[in-house]
Structures are given as C-alpha cells and as structure tokens.
Amino acid sequence: MSFLHQTTLTTQQKLRSTEPPPPVFQRLPPEIYDCILRHLAVFHKEPSSMSCETCHLRDLCALALVDRAWDRAVRPRLYGKIHIVGNDWPAHTKKFKMKAGVRLKLLRRTLRERRALAQHVREIKVPRLQADGEEVEAKTLDVVASLVMACPNLEKLIGFYPVYGHAFDRLTYALSSRSNLKERVWIIAENPSITERSLKQLPPGLMDLEQAESFLYFHHRWRSLSTLFLCSQKHGVLERDVFVQSLHRLPALRHLCISNFDVDDFDDVTLQSLPLLQSLRLQDLEGVTFWGLSEFSRTRSARGIRQLSLVNLDITYLSAISNILLHLTSLQRFTLVQESSPEVAAGDLVFQPVIASQQLHYMHWDILLPGSANENLASSIRAGGFPSLRTLRAPSDYDGQLQMLCRPRAQVVLPSDKYSKAYRASEEGKSSGTARTLFTARKLAQQRIEDARNAVKFRVVIEEEGVLQEVFDIQGFMGTIGSRISYNLESDVPGNDNALIDFPDLISGSKEVTPRDGCTGMWNASHHAGKKWWNHTERYRYHPVDLHRFF
Numbered sequence: 298m299s300f301l302h303q304t305t306l307t308t309q310q311k312l313r314s315t316e317p318p319p320p321v322f323q324r325l326p327p328e329i330y331d332c333i334l335r336h337l338a339v340f341h342k343e344p345s346s347m348s349c350e351t352c353h354l355r356d357l358c359a360l361a362l363v364d365r366a367w368d369r370a371v372r373p374r375l376y377g378k379i380h381i382v383g384n385d386w387p388a389h390t391k392k393f394k395m396k397a398g399v400r401l402k403l404l405r406r407t408l409r410e411r412r413a414l415a416q417h418v419r420e421i422k423v424p425r426l427q428a429d430g431e432e433v434e435a436k437t438l439d440v441v442a443s444l445v446m447a448c449p450n451l452e453k454l455i456g457f458y459p460v461y462g463h464a465f466d467r468l469t470y471a472l473s474s475r476s477n478l479k480e481r482v483w484i485i486a487e488n489p490s491i492t493e494r495s496l497k498q499l500p501p502g503l504m505d506l507e508q509a510e511s512f513l514y515f516h517h518r519w520r521s522l523s524t525l526f527l528c529s530q531k532h533g534v535l536e537r538d539v540f541v542q543s544l545h546r547l548p549a550l551r552h553l554c555i556s557n558f559d560v561d562d563f564d565d566v567t568l569q570s571l572p573l574l575q576s577l578r579l580q581d582l583e584g585v586t587f588w589g590l591s592e593f594s595r596t597r598s599a600r601g602i603r604q605l606s607l608v609n610l611d612i613t614y615l616s617a618i619s620n621i622l623l624h625l626t627s628l629q630r631f632t633l634v635q636e637s638s639p640e641v642a643a644g645d646l647v648f649q650p651v652i653a654s655q656q657l658h659y660m661h662w663d664i665l666l667p668g669s670a671n672e673n674l675a676s677s678i679r680a681g682g683f684p685s686l687r688t689l690r691a692p693s694d695y696d697g698q699l700q701m702l703c704r705p706r707a708q709v710v711l712p713s714d715k716y717s718k719a720y721r722a723s724e725e726g727k728s729s730g731t732a733r734t735l736f737t738a739r740k741l742a743q744q745r746i747e748d749a750r751n752a753v754k755f756r757v758v759i760e761e762e763g764v765l766q767e768v769f770d771i772q773g774f775m776g777t778i779g780s781r782i783s784y785n786l787e788s789d790v791p792g793n794d795n796a797l798i799d800f801p802d803l804i805s806g807s808k809e810v811t812p813r814d815g816c817t818g819m820w821n822a823s824h825h826a827g828k829k830w831w832n833h834t835e836r837y838r839y840h841p842v843d844l845h846r847f848f
Contacts, residue, residue, distance in 0.1 A: 330370035334360075338374075342840070344791055349816035349838045350380045352831075373417050379404065380422035380456075383809055383836030400424070401440050408447040418448040422841065423457035425806030435466075442467035445475065452479045452521075455841055458804050460486035460530060463508040473515035480844055481519070482526040484804070485533030492532070500561040501536050509539050516546045524552040524844050528800055535562050541570045552576040554847050556608075556800065558584075565589025573598050576848035578632075580608035587617035587639075594624040604848040606632035606661075608797065615639045615651060615673060622654040630848065632661040634797055638668025650682025657683055661690045662699070663796065665733055671698050678702050678782070690785045692738040692796050697745045697775065703784035705776030709742040713792065734794045739786045742775075749773040789846050798846045812837040 334357075340346060341353035354375070361371040381400050389399040401423065408415040423441050438459060445451060445468065454472065461469060461483060472478060491503050504512075512535070516522075525547065527535065540563060544550065553574055555563060564584030569592060571577070579585055590612065593599055602625050612618060618639060622628065631654070641647055651673045660683075664670045671691070675698040677683065691699045714736050754773035759766045776784070789798035816838055818831035 325366075327370065330367070334370065334374050344840065346838075347816065347820040349836055350382050351833050351836055352816065352818055352821065355833075372414070376414050376417040378420040378422075379418060380420075380839060380841070381424045382422065382839040383424060383812060383815070384834055385424075386834050397424075398437065398440050401444060405440070405444045405447055408444070415447050416450060418451060420453040420455060421445070421448065421451065422455050422839070425456065425809040438466055438468045442471040445471040448475075450477050451475045452477050455480075456806070456809075456839070458482045458484055460484045460533075462486040462533070463488040463491065463504065463512070465511070469515060473518060476518045477521050478519055479521055480524040481522060482803070482844075483528065485527070485529050485535050487531045487533055491534050495534075500534075501538070503534055504536050504539065509536070512539055513543055513546065516543050519547055519549075521549050522547050523549050525550055526554045526556075526844065526847075527558075528554075528556040529558045529562070532559075534559070537562060537564070537567050540567050544570075544572055547572075550574070552845065552848060554578040554580070554844075555582065556580040558582055560584035565592070568593050569596055571598050573601055575601055576604040576845070577602055578606040578608065578847050579610060580606070582610060585610055587612045587614050591617045591620045594621045599625060601627055603627050604630040606634075606848055608632070608634045609636075611635050611637055612639045613637075614642050615670070616642060616645065619652045622652055622657065625654075626656065628654060628657055630659040631657055632797065632848075634661070634663045636665040638664050638666055638670040640669060641673070650677035650680040652677050653680075653682030654685075656685050658685055659688045659690075660686060661797065663690075663692050663733065665693055667693055667695070671696070675699055675702060683782075686782050688783050688785050690787075690796060692733060692735055692786065694738070695741065697742070700742055700745065700775060700784050701777065702780060703776050703782040704780045705774040705778065706746065706784060709746065709784070709786055710739045711787075714739060733796075735786055735788055735796050736794055738796075742784070742786060746775045749775040790842070798842070803842050803844075809837045809839065 337356060338353065341348040341350070341356070357371050357375045361368045361375065381404070385395075385397060385399040390396060393399050393402075395402075408418065421444065423444075441454075441457065445454065452475075459466075459468065462485075472481065488508070490505070491508070494503050494505075525544075527540075529535070535558065544553070550572060551574060553571070553576070555578070557580065560583045562584075563582055565586055565588065568579075568585055568589050571593075590607070590610075605621070605625065605628060612633075612635065618633065622631070641651070662671075662674060671694060678686070678699075679702065689699060689703060694700055750772050752773045753770045755771040757769040757771065759768070786796070788794070788796055790802050793802065812835055815835040816833075817835045818833050821831040822828075824831050
C-alpha cells in the first residue's frame with residue numbers, strides 16, 4: 298500500500314508540473330492593483346492632464362474586462378466615486394427620447410438591479426443640467442433623489458446644490474435618510490409664507506412649527522456628518538433656536554461654515570451656543586460683533602478650533618483678534634478678510650507684540666483699506682509674536698511691509714497672469730490701486746522685487762596699500778534672509794483671480810453647461826482602435842471642490 302501511495306503522489310506531481318503556471322496578475326497582492334489604479338487616476342485627473350472623467354471611466358471598464366482579479370480590484374473604484382460630468386451623448390438622447398438625464402437614469406437602473414454594486418457607492422457627482430441662475434426642474438430633483446435612495450452607503454453628493462425654501466422636496470428627504478452622509482450644504486432660500494409673515498410680525502416666530510420641525514427632522518439620522526454649510530440666499534430665514542438645535546443634533550460635526558444670515562437669525566448669542574468644532578468659517582454675518590468674537594474665544598467649544606476664517610465681519614478693534622489668537626491655543630490656520638481696518642481702541646495700552654500666536658502656521662490677512670492693521674501685524678511678527686508661522690498670504694499688502702518680513706523670492710508673478718481679466722483691465726487703464734485681486738497683488742510685489750534688485754544693497758571695496766583695486770556692487774533683494782515665512786499670493790482655486798474660495802466657486806456650473814476647449818478624447822487619437830475608441834462628447838474637465846478649502 299505504501300508503494301502504491303508513493304506511485305500515485307509521483308504521478309500527480311508530474312501532472313501538476315505539466316500544467317501552465319497561473320497568470321502573473323492572479324498572483325499579485327491587492328496592494329499592487331491599488332497602486333496601478335491610483336497612478337491611472339492621477340494621470341486622468343491631475344490639473345495639467347488633457348484627459349477627463351469620461352476617459353478615466355472608459356479605461357477602468359477596459360481593465361475590469363481583463364479577468365476576474367482585475368474586476369474585483371476595479372469595481373470599488375469604478376462605483377466608489379461616480380462623477381457624471383457634462384452633457385449626454387446625442388445618440389443616447391435620441392435613442393431614449395430624452396433631452397437630458399439619460400446617464401442618471403441608466404445608472405439608477407444598474408444600481409437598482411445590482412444591489413452589490415450600489416453598496417460600493419460613496420460619492421456621486423451629478424451633471425449640471427441648467428445654467429447659473431436657473432431653477433432646477435422638479436423632474437431633475439426627483440431623478441437625483443431616486444439615485445440617492447439607491448445608494449445605501451452614500452457619503453457625499455457633490456456639484457449639485459439646489460436651494461431649500463422650507464418646502465418639501467424628494468431630494469432633501471432622500472439625503473436625510475442616508476445615515477452615512479458626511480457632508481451637507483444647505484442653501485436656504487426665501488419662503489413666500491415666511492416673507493408674508495415678516496410683514497405682520499417681528500422675529501422670532503417667522504417659521505411656523507411645521508417648517509421648524511421639518512428642518513430639525515432632516516438632521517436626526519446624520520450621526521456621521523462632519524462637515525456642514527449653512528448659507529442664506531435671497532433673504533432665506535433660519536431662526537436662532539433652529540440653528541442651535543440642528544447643530545447639536547450632529548454628534549460628529551467638526552467643520553462648520555455659516556454665511557449671509559440676518560442679525561435676527563445668527564448673532565453673538567447664537568455664536569456662544571456653537572458645539573465643539575475643529576474648523577469654523579463665519580462670513581457676511583451682521584449680527585456677529587467684535588464683542589461676541591472675544592467672548593466666543595473664551596468658551597469651551599472654541600478651544601479645539603484649528604482653522605478659523607472671519608470673512609466680511611467688519612471687526613472694529615484689534616483687541617478682538619488679539620483675544621482670539623490668545624485663547625484659541627489649538628489654532629493653526631487663521632483667515633481675516635474685511636474692508637475696514639481693525640484699530641487699537643483709544644486709551645488702550647499697546648505692548649509688543651500687539652497680536653500673537655505661538656502655534657499658528659498659516660495666515661491669510663486681507664484688509665482692503667489697511668490703515669494701521671498691516672503695520673501692527675508687521676511689528677508683531679518682528680517682535681516674535683508668531684514663531685511657528687510658515688505661510689503668509691496678504692493680497693492687500695500695498696506698501697510691502699509684510700513682504701519685507703518673509704523669505705526673499707526671485708519671482709512672484711505667474712505665467713498665467715497675462716491671460717487674466719485683471720491684466721486686460723490694467724492694459725486698458727481701468728485697474729484700481731485698491732482692487733482685491735491676486736493679479737494686482739502679484740504685480741505690485743514683483744515691482745518691489747525688481748526695484749530692490751536694481752538698487753545696490755552692499756558695496757565691497759578692495760584696496761591694497763591704499764590703492765583702490767576693485768569695487769563690487771551687490772544688488773538688493775526684497776525680504777529677510779533667514780526668515781521662515783513664505784510669502785504666498787496664489788489662489789485657493791487654481792486659475793481664479795480671487796485669493797479666497799467663495800460660494801460661487803462651489804455652486805457655479807457655467808463651465809460644465811457650456812464647455813470651452815473641453816475633452817473629446819483627442820489626446821488618445823493615436824490609439825490603434827481608431828476614433829470609435831477614443832472619441833466622446835465634449836465635456837468639461839471637472840475637478841471637485843474640496844469643502845475643507847473654505848477653512
């Protein structure tokens with residue numbers, strides 16, 4: 298029996314040795330697949346790429362058809378983040394007899410029929426089907442809502458932010474049912490009944506009980522929501538108690554942006570009731586004063602803030618900014634944008650540094666009419682008030698006081714500046730000396746660099762036995778040798794002339810509706826399969842706007 302057993306094993310080993318080895322890709326670990334797919338995504342999505350999302354999805358589909366190993370690796374990336382950009386293919390609209398939304402309905406059908414694929418979906422980008430200023434059709438909202446309902450693990454709906462006017466719509470309800478949602482952008486619009494009620498009574502009480510309870514109900518399932526934007530558009534109303542209750546229903550909330558609300562909706566009292574946060578942006582809020590900001594900096598909920606942006610709040614006194622930087626011991630990024638200059642109150646004793654922060658890494662300081670604000674900041678930096686500061690962006694540094702304290706740079710202007718609208722305006726003589734544009738800021742900064750370079754900073758004279766031999770002139774520079782601070786004049790949004798990202802950058806879709814010089818797959822025209830392989834409808838090269846850039 299032992300002899301027979303050994304003979305059988307030998308025969309099996311010979312049979313195995315004659316079988317061809319398995320394909321290489323079947324023996325690779327999953328990390329190799331992920332690395333290849335990451336590099337493929339970078340090739341298609343980097344800012345300098347001539348490709349687009351359609352080309353990227355086409356290549357992922359081709360990889361998924363190679364074998365089952367590739368299909369398992371590609372499927373989470375193919376359906377994890379679904380970005381549908383631009384117009385539909387004309388042949389599809391003709392075949393399905395629809396004007397728009399063909400790809401949305403086809404995707405919805407696929408996700409409904411194959412629930413396993415729907416489990417992978419974490420992020421959806423919906424195509425922009427209307428121009429800026431046009432209202433979203435109810436049919437479009439219903440289609441997007443049904444698509445959201447088909448994705449049980451959805452975390453983000455990006456590029457599509459319809460307004461909410463305190464009236465029921467299916468999309469708002471669908472998003473409220475997604476318990477894994479991590480980002481939500483509310484754009485509160487005017488409601489006719491609230492407007493009519495405001496003509497007869499004063500707030501509070503402009504929102505009726507049903508409107509308030511409906512808005513609060515939408516937040517009760519969002520246990521994972523970490524980023525929330527609340528923006529009022531066209532006199533949208535969201536009263537104080539609704540503000541406070543809705544924010545405290547979100548246990549995972551860490552990043553909050555509040556913009557353009559009336560003094561009756563958000564004021565200093567509401568500010569003191571904010572929950573614990575890591576990032577906060579307050580913009581265009583008439584009810585927030587320098588006193589409220591000073592008091593808020595002393596509250597427990599402000600201690601963990603790492604990123605703070607104060608935009609168009611018209612802070613009157615520099616003491617409010619000093620208190621904020623003093624008490625927010627975790628603050629790493631600070632943004633201040635306003636027209637008037639915060640000054641030292643009359644009668645206050647001034648000690649250097651006037652404002653200081655030991656841990657601040659990044660500062661955006663933009664005072665349109667700086668007054669003494671730039672001088673006070675410069676003196677504070679010289680006095681050692683910001684030992685950890687590494688990046689300073691000051692578009693309104695007209696006289697170069699702040700640039701002088703930063704590391705010298707040879708060039709500040711960008712090659713793309715000559716294509717900007719501000720450049721054309723300056724050529725026509727229409728530019729203003731106090732315009733808040735990065736082109737103007739870079740132009741002035743570069744002029745100061747050139748002026749310093751043309752001046753003699755040091756002169757070295759060589760003499761031997763009282764006889765002049767040689768003289769060397771060392772040209773000057775703009776900045777401070779040994780400074781750790783980098784002088785930055787680049788935009789949050791590449792190609793934008795405004796330094797700070799704003800809501801129009803988030804909700805505008807004009808480039809997607811009417812693309813110019815978009816991608817048609819022409820970059821891959823050399824493919825041997827011919828035009829049928831690489832050609833597609835011209836579509837905008839879409840790059841998602843990261844909401845964390847707002848902080």
